[in-house]
Amino acid sequence: MTLAAKPTVKNLGHYAYSAIKKHFKKTFKWETEVKKDKDPEALHQMRVGMRRLRTVTSRFAIAINLPKVVSDKNVGKIARRLGNLRDLDVLKETLEHLSQPQLPKKEQQSLQTALDALEKQRENALADVQTMLKDERYKSIKQALKDWLDEPNYQQLACLPMQEVLPDLLLPEVSNFLLHPGWLVGTQIEGSQLVVLHNWEGEKIEKELAKNGKTLHSLRKQAKRIRYQMELFTDLYGKNYTAYVAELKSIQDILGSMQDSIVMAEWLENIFKSEIETQIPTVANKLAENRYQMWQQWQPLQERYLQGKTKQDLHLTVLYPR
Numbered sequence: 001m002t003l004a005a006k007p008t009v010k011n012l013g014h015y016a017y018s019a020i021k022k023h024f025k026k027t028f029k030w031e032t033e034v035k036k037d038k039d040p041e042a043l044h045q046m047r048v049g050m051r052r053l054r055t056v057t058s059r060f061a062i063a064i065n066l067p068k069v070v071s072d073k074n075v076g077k078i079a080r081r082l083g084n085l086r087d088l089d090v091l092k093e094t095l096e097h098l099s100q101p102q103l104p105k106k107e108q109q110s111l112q113t114a115l116d117a118l119e120k121q122r123e124n125a126l127a128d129v130q131t132m133l134k135d136e137r138y139k140s141i142k143q144a145l146k147d148w149l150d151e152p153n154y155q156q157l158a159c160l161p162m163q164e165v166l167p168d169l170l171l172p173e174v175s176n177f178l179l180h181p182g183w184l185v186g187t188q189i190e191g192s193q194l195v196v197l198h199n200w201e202g203e204k205i206e207k208e209l210a211k212n213g214k215t216l217h218s219l220r221k222q223a224k225r226i227r228y229q230m231e232l233f234t235d236l237y238g239k240n241y242t243a244y245v246a247e248l249k250s251i252q253d254i255l256g257s258m259q260d261s262i263v264m265a266e267w268l269e270n271i272f273k274s275e276i277e278t279q280i281p282t283v284a285n286k287l288a289e290n291r292y293q294m295w296q297q298w299q300p301l302q303e304r305y306l307q308g309k310t311k312q313d314l315h316l317t318v319l320y321p322r
Contacts, residue, residue: 010161010162011158011159011160011161011162012060012063012157012158012159012160012161012162012165012169013063013064013152013154013158013159014162015060015162015232015233016056016060016063016064016154016158017064017149017152019056019060019232020053020056020057020060020064020145020148020149021149023049023052023053023056024053024145024146024149026045026049026052027046027049027050027052027053028046028049028142030042030043030045030046030049031046031133034046034082034129034133035130035133037126037130040086040089040093043082043085043086043089043129044086044089046082047079047082047083047086050075050078050079050082051079051224051228052228053075054072054075054076054079055225055228055229056232057070057072057075058072059169059229062155062157063154063155063157063158064148064152064153064154064155064158065153065154065155066144066145066148066153067144067147067148069137069140069141069144070141070144070145070148074137074141075141078132078138078141081128081129081132082129084125084128084129085122085125085126085128085129087263088118088121088122088125089122090260091118091263091264091267092115092118092119092122094260094264095111095114095115095118095264096115098111098283098286098287099111099112099115103282103283104282107280107281107282107283110272110279110280111280111283113271113272114268114271114272117271162233162236162321163236163321166233166236166318166321167318167319167320167321169229170226170229170230170233170318171315171318171319173225173226173229174226174314174315174318176222176226177222177223177225177226178305178311178314180218180219180222181215181219182212182215182216182218182219182220182222183219183302183305183306185208185212185215185216186200186208186212186295186299186302187302187306194306196299196302196303196306198299200295202288202289202291202292205291205292205295206288206291209258209262209291209295213258213259213262216255216258216259217255217259219251219255220251220252220255220256220259223248223251223252223255224252226248227245227248227249227252230244230245230248230318231245233321236321236322237317237318237321237322238322240313240317241317241318244314244317247301250301251298251301251305254294254297254298254301255294255298257290257294258290258291258294258295258298261287261290261291261294262291264287265284265287268280268283
């Protein structure tokens with residue numbers, strides 16, 4: 001059984017429709033500016049919008065009947081191609097920030113070489129995005145979403161009251177977040193307790209990141225997914241819920257900054273075909289210092305979310321919409 005009329009009450013279908021409409025508008029309004037390639041913020045906003053649109057279309061799939069072309073796979077491909085270009089813009093911003101007058105002349109020249117190489121990579125990524133925005137698959141996804149918003153189609157679950165189904169919608173994502181192995185990076189078992197290890201020197205942090213950086217990056221992506229989903233329902237919860245959403249953003253930002261620094265170092269080593277400690281030692285030290293500072297900011301949040309009390313409180317907060 002399917003329903004073809006837009007729900008008039010705030011049930012699951014109402015929130016699905018509202019979320020898709022909101023992120024559809026926010027995403028595609030930047031398309032023209034992205035094509036012009038004048039403002040990096042336009043690309044950033046379209047990328048974020050596409051990611052959020054992917055979240056809402058996949059998470060509300062239990063309540064809506066979207067056209068087949070609007071699949072998680074297809075929307076994800078668009079988001080990734082936008083992301084490839086945006087990642088290069090972030091690298092460029094970081095390089096330009098690092099390339100300061102007080103750097104030794106040799107390192108300034110090396111960074112200019114890196115910026116030139118980056119510009120060539122960006123030209124290719126931009127061409128890929130502009131081709132994507134013209135292809136039929138992209139246009140068909142955009143048109144299919146527009147048609148669905150004009151004539152939405154729902155499954156039976158869409159009629160259920162939002163407060164009734166919301167905990168079941170959110171709690172699996174909460175559990176995946178809290179059980180992620182990234183929380184265990186830089187810890188050890190003492191007796192029956194999991195202990196976060198403190199007072200590490202920079203060298204030991206670097207070794208830990210070399211070994212488990214990908215796991216922390218995966219945790220960051222999980223934090224982003226749950227944050228995007230929880231942000232859809234802030235009007236149905238109180239201040240405690242809003243505080244958790246803000247904390248998720250902090251986790252995402254801190255781990256993201258750490259990952260950006262790692263990616264930058266790896267990218268530079270690939271460009272120079274050598275370790276950056278020998279090619280650009282001042283810049284290498286700055287990147288390592290950034291990772292050290294992010295690690296210090298990360299550990300208090302890590303300790304907090306490893307506590308049973310925090311986990312229980314987050315579960316209870318989600319369990320009881322107001």
